[in-house]
Amino acid sequence: MPDAIAYVDGFNLYHGLKSKYGRAYLWLDIVELVQRMRRDDTVRAVKYFTAIVKGEPDAARRQETYLAALTAHRPQVQVIRGHFKVKNMRISCRACGAQWQCQCQPPQQRYRTYEEKLTDVALATEMVRDAALGNGDLSLLVSTDTDFLPAIQASLELAPTRPIMVACPPGRGSPSRFDGMVTSFPIREEHLRASLLPGSVPDHGLVRQRPDKWA
Known part of the structure; x- marks a missing residue:
């Protein structure tokens, strides 16, 4: 059986699941999902790329709980973390509509948002590295982000x-x-439904519980 290595774009998957199914499938066993999608392959490793959200403490706690449960339940999962960088954005002046310069008093305000950094670069690097080194027999990318096109092209050039x-x-x-x-193929709901983690996951003397908001 071929050895498969999966590269999961965590936020692409998360936002896709949430937009389509709400929170029903966020407590997801990625290894089980990959195995169901590739029944004739052996899941050698799952590399999960994400960053912990900023400015939302409750969401960050749920995310950390999930990552701890996933890695405790599935040792072949490797979580590779990026980070969020603060990004200040200008808003249009409500009085005059100007976006860049405004003579109104008080002057237009800024608001703070966060920009995900490094996760896409890390995923692309891992995919190309594994192709170059011959780690595993095939690559499975879980994402529709076309920013990964150069990594796919490089992987195919290194390992046609x-x-x-x-x-x-x-x-x-x-x-x-x-x-x-x-x-390419869609992730089917029947595979998601059959690939949830247990509600409670033992983790080195602790128990990771599925967040109530994800129930």
């Missing part, structure tokens, strides 16, 4: 016989720019 599959999260469209380069 290595298959690359793209599993499309629900609600995120299809990777049309990948056509002719990879095999």
Whole structure:
């Protein structure tokens, strides 16, 4: 059986699941999901790329609980973390509509948002590295983000016989720019439904409980 390595774009998957199904499938066993999608393969590793949200303490706690439960239940999951960078944005002046310069008093205000950094770069690097080193027999990308197109192209150049599959999260469209380069398929709800973690996951003397908001 071929060894598969999965590369999961955590936020692409999360936002796709939430937009399509609410919170029903956020407590997801990624290894089980990959195994159901690739029944004839052995899941050698799942590399999960994400960053802990900023400015939302409750959401950050749920995210940390999930990552702890996932890695405790599935040792073959490796979580690779990026981070969020503060980004100040200007808003249009409500009085005159100006976006860049305004003579109104008081002057227009700024608001703070956060920008995810490094996760896409880390995923692309891991995919290319594994192709170059011959780690595993095939790559499975869980994302429809076409920013990964250069990584797919580089992987195919380094390992032309290595298959690359793209599993499309629900609600995120299809990777049309990948056509002719990879095999793509949608993540089916029946596979999601059958791939949830136990409600309580033992973790080195602790118990990680599925958040009530995700029930």
